[in-house]
Amino acid sequence: MSDKLKNIISKQSDQQSRGTVSQLEDAVQLVGFIIGDEEYSVPILNIQEIIKPIPWTRVPQTPDYVLGVFNLRGSVIPLIDLRLKFGLRTKKHTDETRFIVMKEGNEVAGFVIDRLTEALRIRKSDIGPAPDTLQEDESMIDGVGKQSDRIITILKVKKLLERDF
């Protein structure tokens, strides 16, 4: 019995490790979400956590898309509304609204999104460059991921976390 179990477990782990290797080689894991009518995504490794909306405190003298700061288990973290940042009208928070806490190096911030879609895996070969009408370093877009039925914009987390005011 226990031998059987061991066998299965070792098989599984074998499979898994082989699987990861191939994934690491040619795929990126992303988390997709909706803002307005469009689907965006960021690399899963840049996401610290995703939480339901909690109260925040306004910080004066900031642009309107900086909603303020909130308390994430003892850390004070800025909160940015991506709707406003992308030039959309603000919308009442719903049951599906989430804060995505993203990090890059030492910088951390929470972003308000309309709703989550899914975690997905896209092969690197399926990711195209950002439209070249946009200036390379100005753009918040890292690339465009092609799925069988749709196109997903991949955002540059570094750019999102950059203070631009």
Add this chain to the structure above:
Amino acid sequence: MDEFQEILQDFLVESFELIEQLDQDLVELETNPQDLDLLNRIFRVAHTVKGASSFLNFDILTHLTHHMEDILNKARHGDLVITPDVMDVVLESIDLMKELLTTIRDTGSDNGIDVSACVARLDAKSNGTEAPTDIAPAHNKQFQEVKAEEPKAEKPKVEEPKVEEVDASESEEEPNYDDMSEDEVEAEIARLLAQRQEEDKAKRQAKVDAGEDVPQMPDVDEEEEEKPAPKEEAAPKATAIVPKAAPSSPRRQESDDEDIKAAAPAKSAPAMVEQTIRVDVKRLDHLMNLIGELVLAKNRLIKINVDVEERYEGEEFLEELNQVVSIVSLVTTDLQIAVMKTRMLPIGKVFNKFPRMIRDLSRELNKKIDLEIYGEDTELDKSIVEEIGDPLVHIIRNSCDHGVESTADRIAQGKSETGKIILKAYNEGNHIVVQIDDDGKGLDTEMLKNKSLEKGVITEKEADSMTDKEAFALIFRPGFSTAAAVTSVSGRGVGMDVVKTNIEKLNGIIDIDSEVGKGTSIKLKIPLTLAIIQALLVGVQEEYYAIPLASVLETVRISKDEIYTVDNRSVMRLRDEVLSLVHIGDIFEVERIIDAGEHAYVVVLGLAESKLGLIVDSLVGQEEIVIKSLGEYLKGMEGVAGATIRGDGGVTLIVDVAALMQMAKGVKAKPMLESGSSGVVKEKTKASDYTVMIVDDSKTDRTIMRKSLEPLGITLVEAVDGQEALNILKQAEHNFDAMLIDIEMPRMDGYTLAGEIKKYNKYKNLPLIAVTSRTSKSDRMRGVESGMVEYITKPYSPDYLASVVSRNIKFKAELA
């Protein structure tokens, strides 16, 4: 390699500590050239550094210290008299040594600094080639005078004449040294050494006879002398700093003796372990952070306890909970204090360098200046001790250069020839006060004003209306300097500006007092610690802000007609002062939705030398807060010093008082009461322009109301309880014409909701209609009290509801 690094670190830490002590000792030595203990101690520093640096292959440092050691050794053996000239060279070499050590610390090697010139001078002094024989006696004479004037505090019981006698004989013999053969010199050295030790022994004997407990130094050889912990070294030093510290000296003397007593047995039992350990500052910082978290958790616990008390009044477990909460909060507070204490350093660490500085300055400026230091034991957080050094240097330089007059002027004014600067530190509540007094010429307000006018720092109008205190504060303006001539010491107009910025950075307050001809007194009031602070929480509209209590002088409640407008700025009269005012809402762009009422609270802020009145809507109370940064993204937001987490888990911003005072200058006075509903009411052109909110927790009830009102064609918005209704109102997406409110609701009931809504200017006249099954008279009364205009009891007919609503929203039937 790692091992080497470790040794190097130890070497540097030790050397810097030794040197800190050294300056002090050397200055003391100049006034007390016969003190063998002192000489020995100084010699040992050079010796220790030399030994370690040669081991670590720092050749240049070794070279330098070797020559220092030479000259000190001669002085120690009495072959050389320490004259101010010799002292200059020795001090110079110590400065070089410091420089070398800093270079080693920064780069790991001692290259790049040329010591040869200094070494040559050291040698010259040491060999006496330049120490002219005819000068020495003159200096000696001067020493005797000095000694006669101020008997050595350390050995008050020594018979003076004897020492002088020795001096005299020495100065007579000295010229002969050059003519002596080497053997003769050796013999002479031996003789002098013996004589000196004899003399020292006699002194000690005298002390012992006098009932004092003195360690038997002469019997102890050098190796053992190095053993006693730094503590013992520190003790006599402390005495040295306060040679004339009249009020405290007897007590000090006692404690010093105790120290020596305590140290003496250590020699007989060398196994006694050192009672201190070195801890990496990073670890302490981390500990402090953890304590910060604990304090926040404690605040939260206290808040929850209060809530629980309200909800479960009279229950037995409450007592227990209460006990636990108070124990936790007590222990947390104690722990916080204990950790804070581990980070505390005596301010003496900063004060130590001033005797040397005063000495150099007085020689440079050709003035006679005495420095008296009190309260060097007063302790401060390490980070503050590091910050306070610079401001003090500037203030003291300023006092020496501008404050204390030249000797001739002083005599002409009938003052004592020697100027006096008093530096003292003491505790005052949660603050430490560092006070710098001088008995110089004082600050002349007229002169200050004229000078500032000339430099364009202030306008004529400002000058006329200035109080004395404000005029004194002019010295802190950038670009201001009262010195007629720019000297190397001060007068470049940067110094005092630095003082102001540094003290502001520490949330400190500067207070200046001065009388022309009598002197100046500058008080720096600094909070004890920076990480965890006491703050005053204030409310404006629905937001809260924390103001560091260190910057709050007082709070006053005023009525709105006490606020005047002068030059487009709000001001008020506070006793005999005119205080400029600014509304916190204007600075932090807070929308004024809620009417603040007839009264306002003014928080009087004081920082460095300026004052400002901050108008707030409410005072919440005092709380202990932990400063957290806003992070990279929001770093450096103007007016915000950081954030803290409150007991309820919410984030509260901490006001940066210095920045706020700057921002206040740009704020023009605004009328206190602005009508909130300034927005033009749009003409209703169709039925759907009318909007009514339905607030009820029951889905069925909401549907019934909706069905009743739908025929009118008006827009309906639903909310499930008072809290949600309030949020919808706040978002202001709709312009509501009326609200239907149920009374029984979770989270926030109808009465409370009505009360909250009426707080908003904008919704003062919004018709609130109660729809409820509560029918008693008292319920109706409460409804009216809380501002409801109609009271509909369930059940009702749809037509009745529709007619009541359309009446209240002044519905034009033709639009339907």
